[in-house]
Amino acid sequence: MITLEKRPQPSRTWTFLAPVAAVLLTMIVGGAMFALLGTDPVAAIRTIFWDPLFNPQFASYSRPQLLVKAGPLILIAIGLSLGFRAGVWNIGAEGQYIMGAICGAGAGLMFYPSESVLIFPLMILAGALGGWAWAMIPAFFKTRFGTNEILVSLMLVYVAESILASVSSGLLRNPEGRGFPGSRNFQQWDAGANRDLVAGTGMHWGVVAAFIAVILAYVLLTRHIQGFNIRLSGEAPRAARFSGVNPARVVIFCLGTAGALAGLAGLFEVSGPAGQISIDFNSGYGFTAIIVAFLGRLHPVGILLAGLLMALTYIGGELAQLMLSVPGASIQLFQGMLLFFLLGVDVFTNYRLRIGKREAA
């Protein structure tokens, strides 16, 4: 007979092993799926995990692209992980990302075509503020009226998407765009462009910000009292209250930080790789970052690795579509499996598998 027995302490081994096991299981089951679709599974897995890094035809281009894709994921996931550790479930990073992009882009475009060096810093500030303000809405309702932040933050994503559609075809529309929706292209405006710091490396300000966020989050969680409060609030809410941690403050801090980082990610994306505000500007980074945060065990270094891995599946997935003609949906399924298996394998972090006779309690 097989039973699950709760561990007195979460297993450290499984904490590290679970993501690795999840990746392996995804490769196996995903490979089987590709085989069913009539694609050589080994070629598919190799295209997804190997080609973006080492294929001579693509690697010199796709390796820097990994950073471009991972940057916003890491930046957002770091913010989310603080909240998730404290039991504050911000599901609306996508909305905060959009609002950061709109506010940052809007602040910059107000001064078009000025070439002042202050414009880009101003945009960064406005982007962070925009994301922060959008996250303050669920924070306010939660601390004041006890509403559920999951629902409020998620619903606000759809509000943000509507605002995005509206400003793309109205307020921020490129006056020289022949009536088509979409703002001016930041790549064509030196003062507002977020370009590669060294050409061709994919290293733009957003990637730099992501690395800085990783370091700061690490310091916060291991060396700072606020980090201790966050961890305590999540792991032992009652103990946290007795030791004088103000739960409202933790909620505001976590949502605010996550919102500001998501807003920054949006700003760096709109002024960099995306180039312009457009109706379909957001491409799901805010939601994917939730997977990245958990895949990275809510640990800053883990998130860094998880972000890069997720970026790899995206870019590898695109290559698989291109080279092997697998359907786009199968790649999404493949990525979904990753989270599914992670959550599944995670059982072993907290439980032990017992095979054999159950001992008398």
Place this chain on the structure above:
Amino acid sequence: MNRRTLLASAAIALAAPAAMAQDEPVKAGFIYVGPIGDGGWTYEHDKARLAVEEHFGDQVETVYQESVPEGADAQRAITQMALSGADIIFTTSFGFMDPTVEVASKFPDVMFEHATGYKTADNLSTYSARFYEGRAIQGHIAGSMTETNKIGYIASFPIPEVIRGINSAYLHAKEVNPDVEFNIVWAYTWFDPAKEADAARALIENGNDVILQHTDSTAPQAAAQEAGDVITFGQASDMSEYAPSPRVSSIIDNWAPYYIDRVQAVIDGSWESQQVWHGIGEGMVEIGEISDAVPEEVRTSALELKERLASGEYHPFTGPINRQDGSAWLAEGEVADDETLLGMDFYVEGLTGEIPN
């Protein structure tokens, strides 16, 4: 392996690529904004891709990438396609314009074709279809058949292309039915079955018995079928699974002749940058079969209108036409120029409501 055979095989290895270059198939790439199974816009582009394959056989190899988001991901998708050795790349959505321009500047030896945009380069052409010609026929049938005199219109985004369609449909509905009224819903999406179905249901509940759509899914057709007594038109694709009713006709985008033509130009080495805007006459816009649900005399007059459009004898925007605010736009007999049509940002007289801005 001795030295001699080693050298010999090296020589073959060196010679082979040069020899193969002659017979190597031309590679045509396609970037799609939606899934190839959307039943509308992307489906038709992919059908044309398959037509290219069939037409050229071994001479041409095609690759595609579906559901490419407009924005940063598009630029990567196009770049990777160029890196994979594509000789010509079709980017099939307006939102791919800036990314296509960007990638085209980095790959001068690859030819690019961008659908519905307006930026060109030495290796970048644009192509689009005069869908407003099809809209004229739609408006004609819709205006003739409505009993409530209320026509619902599911619009996607307030861009010239969509506004042109609304104006053209309205002018020709009003021509046959002066009491007709258009109710326009802006869905802010090209493809979102749930949203489109909601819009269609709301319009039907408000008494609209004809639903026109500028969105790509078949959801409005399904909603109309459910309600009964409502007619619709296939958009981008024939959507004939809803014929003979609610779908009474359709506008079909037929990209195949153009794609075959352009790939042929690459093979011949005669490809040149151009801007084309083809209509019914050239076959880029097709009118799907007008079903039995349409009265005989309406069908006859609609087909007659189609003939006049195809031959170029009649232009859907022929004066006198006033703008919505009552100011004169086209004088008696005057025909709209392409420049105005391409940037159209106003309603014609008689339409109610405002274009969202």
